[in-house]
Amino acid sequence: MNLIVYLAGEIHSSWRDEIKEKAKALNLPLSFVGPMEDHSRSDSIGEEVLGVQPSPLYKDHTASCINNFRTQVLMNKADIVIALFGEKYKQWNTAMDASAALTLNKPLIIIRPDSLIHPLKELSTKANVTVDTVDQAMKVLTYVFE
Amino acid sequence: MNLIVYLAGEIHSSWRDEIKEKAKALNLPLSFVGPMEDHSRSDSIGEEVLGVQPSPLYKDHTASCINNFRTQVLMNKADIVIALFGEKYKQWNTAMDASAALTLNKPLIIIRPDSLIHPLKELSTKANVTVDTVDQAMKVLTYVFE
Amino acid sequence: MNLIVYLAGEIHSSWRDEIKEKAKALNLPLSFVGPMEDHSRSDSIGEEVLGVQPSPLYKDHTASCINNFRTQVLMNKADIVIALFGEKYKQWNTAMDASAALTLNKPLIIIRPDSLIHPLKELSTKANVTVDTVDQAMKVLTYVFE
Amino acid sequence: MNLIVYLAGEIHSSWRDEIKEKAKALNLPLSFVGPMEDHSRSDSIGEEVLGVQPSPLYKDHTASCINNFRTQVLMNKADIVIALFGEKYKQWNTAMDASAALTLNKPLIIIRPDSLIHPLKELSTKANVTVDTVDQAMKVLTYVFE
Amino acid sequence: MNLIVYLAGEIHSSWRDEIKEKAKALNLPLSFVGPMEDHSRSDSIGEEVLGVQPSPLYKDHTASCINNFRTQVLMNKADIVIALFGEKYKQWNTAMDASAALTLNKPLIIIRPDSLIHPLKELSTKANVTVDTVDQAMKVLTYVFE
Amino acid sequence: MNLIVYLAGEIHSSWRDEIKEKAKALNLPLSFVGPMEDHSRSDSIGEEVLGVQPSPLYKDHTASCINNFRTQVLMNKADIVIALFGEKYKQWNTAMDASAALTLNKPLIIIRPDSLIHPLKELSTKANVTVDTVDQAMKVLTYVFE
């Protein structure tokens, strides 16, 4: 039984690679999907597909149409969602994805540093599990197959 | 046909009163519900109900249990959700509520200042309507009844 | 037991008034809702709320955001949907509303002239009932309460 | 992870072949399904199965029963729906399929020429992404796997 | 808290009147809805609305479109469904309504004579409660309010 | 893309074998599931598993528990449901299965002889397609893959 894990959240560190390598080392039957990790490409994909837009607002709008399309396609296939919040940026799309996962009955792990405990409290409480580190999330994933 | 509107988001300005007064002045058949607006009470409700907790993490956890309970009860009754994002704070619970509303097929209006266009782009695109001001949101609400 | 009827479709004739008057004359316990019937207002509502847009595409986009918001709010409340197709225009939003109603398990009556039998055949077949005239639709509504 | 794409819409040009070839050239892990593309067969399938019907109305009715059966079977399996609107015909079954896809939480791309921007505006706004050309749609599909 | 009860099934005896009178005598806060009880009207409603049909098959088809419309409108409003099976007729529409109610999570009581225990066994087992008489069904309804 | 077809209905003729053989001859990518076809085993499975029951009612009850379990397991996996009604027996479990399939959004073909047109009219109208013979149903299945 192979499971698909959607890795939502921060795209400015290599946490996804870390998870993939550890899952491989542990021989966990997991496949990973997630958002576009190249930030500038994620911002410009709308204009890349649809041409130059008349304002930054509509540049953002067209980009997010396509980013949301990608997320919806891949999250619909996911059995598990992991959302990592970092210390920078607003990360509202991460919160949006995490909340959508919960509402769709997809099991959710949140990873966040201690400094975010308070602002993330409502979402953490709704998640199945909230941890501080990627290693802790790996322990939770491993536990599913023990 | 009376409609119930859940007013998610910022609790540090009087935007909810503004909406309620304008709806009243316009005779719109709307009732409004929303989160606890007293910030410190919202942070301490867990300990108020369950007693002192052994750490700030668990103080936050118990508070958010009860805040999420309130939100779920009231949002389940809502026909419309309006989420206002301000310039301060992480506001991840607002993003969580907005995304849950969308996934539950509840029509959503987002209000946010221009400065937040870029970080909110994915959520704005998923919302039915995104506007800049309370007055614009009132025009959208009014349009439903014209 | 009062029922709410969403009247989707053509906004260039007075068929909604005809239905409302006949329902009143027959004392049927029905309330009626529907889209904005002033065509130019429906086209301009986006710019009215959000200001002048940089292109006709985005004028249309903002208008349809708000029209879709209105439709979703009111159709969520509806117990019955009636969709009337006229001979002019593409009327894809009418087809969209009719199909959404069916997928949401809302009973649907389609009214269309004989000339549209062939192009509407797949949607007619999915609808609960397809009739040719407003009077026939009234007979169906009346039958619910006999 | 192979994904299934339902190609709704126009059956009078070779756009489906174009998409299939390009997906193959790009090695995208996609399978494609869609409606009967032989127009006259699609119109006569009802009588082919059930025998001559007593009127054109019932010829159409039996054909659309079987066309809708095919669509429902295949769309239920689809992870993505692409709907192409051409300049001719009413194409209400395309609008019906697109709207059903959206209501069933299936990600939707609409392809339409500029001339249809205005009449398609409400449906375009509900779709995840609306583009002008098959090539643009291919870029969106490709982006999911980057 | 008033509850709505859909009374599916046999239309050749006065069991609905019996239930309504007993509910009134017991002051139970119940409203009752159900199918057209005039059998010949139920058979001819299609032609009454749409005119003479070209064959008995299509006379039946148009009638059942409108009967199904009525059932869906009223059952969607129902909190409870009671289905009574008599000894005559195939009563497949009663079985259809009972099964739809179960699938829609509507609590179901079946009333049937002893002679039907065996052929109704799968449906009886899926129902919440199966009883032999109207009086027994009344006891079950009464129990909800004790 | 292999599809699973649940064959509901009559267990006193060899129609299932006929369908399976024809599907094989036509190379259709279909797998078939269905109810227990040995009638006496289907009636006695309850006592076989749980021992002799104190009355025919409870013999039937335990058998139908297990028959319903089988049906629910297999129908949940099905992409298509075909229900065949014969001229004998009440066949209420067939009507129950057909109606459950419809409510669960599973495409449904009904096969029934002309003599059953009238009593099956409401269920036939709700089904996607109603045909008279196994061969006609095969044509509909074949059409999905053309």
Added chain:
Amino acid sequence: MNLIVYLAGEIHSSWRDEIKEKAKALNLPLSFVGPMEDHSRSDSIGEEVLGVQPSPLYKDHTASCINNFRTQVLMNKADIVIALFGEKYKQWNTAMDASAALTLNKPLIIIRPDSLIHPLKELSTKANVTVDTVDQAMKVLTYVFE
């Protein structure tokens, strides 16, 4: 906005009366529903309706059919579920009702003594809020309306 609260659980103490009185004293706009509180009646309702059963197993079976009917009718109407676990009895129907409420997206408060923390841990964690006393539950209910 009046809310309906289903009070699941223990029927051997007067906790329901306590909640109702306190809600009344606090003027909370709440209506309360719940299971049959007369234990012996709840055990005998099956035989009361259907006559003497052939074994204790079937006495229990018929009683629980009717108890489950009552629960489903009333819980479907509930906006909030409160489940109280006492120290005696298995109370599996309480756990069943609490879990069904959660799966149906109904907000849930669990009340349980300290001695049950460990055996109830999985269910407590799934509930929105778990408290020790009726008074604490009242504080949570009150908070919804502040």
Added chain:
Amino acid sequence: MNLIVYLAGEIHSSWRDEIKEKAKALNLPLSFVGPMEDHSRSDSIGEEVLGVQPSPLYKDHTASCINNFRTQVLMNKADIVIALFGEKYKQWNTAMDASAALTLNKPLIIIRPDSLIHPLKELSTKANVTVDTVDQAMKVLTYVFE
């Protein structure tokens, strides 16, 4: 067609091994999943992942977060749920899992000794099938494939 069976319930006997071996001996196309069967590990997994907690309550809370995550992941994949109740312990998580399975439309078999007939009566009645022994459950599983 391989089916996945979630084995909920008692972790103090070897009933899962018994089922797995018998399924293998019978060549049933079944895969089995279930909860952590090492009781002490199931109790300590929270602290193992998240470190020592400040109280037994929170040790239990963190453990059950991760146990519930595992259950939700695996039960979402399951086609069938079997829940075994033993004579010891409260087993409320078993009742919770069984009830969640039912609400999610997953077919459920309960295994319980005669001594638990009365306290389990409401849940047994909701289950598809309730049996006394593992062997009886095996007969039910086997019946699906006959």
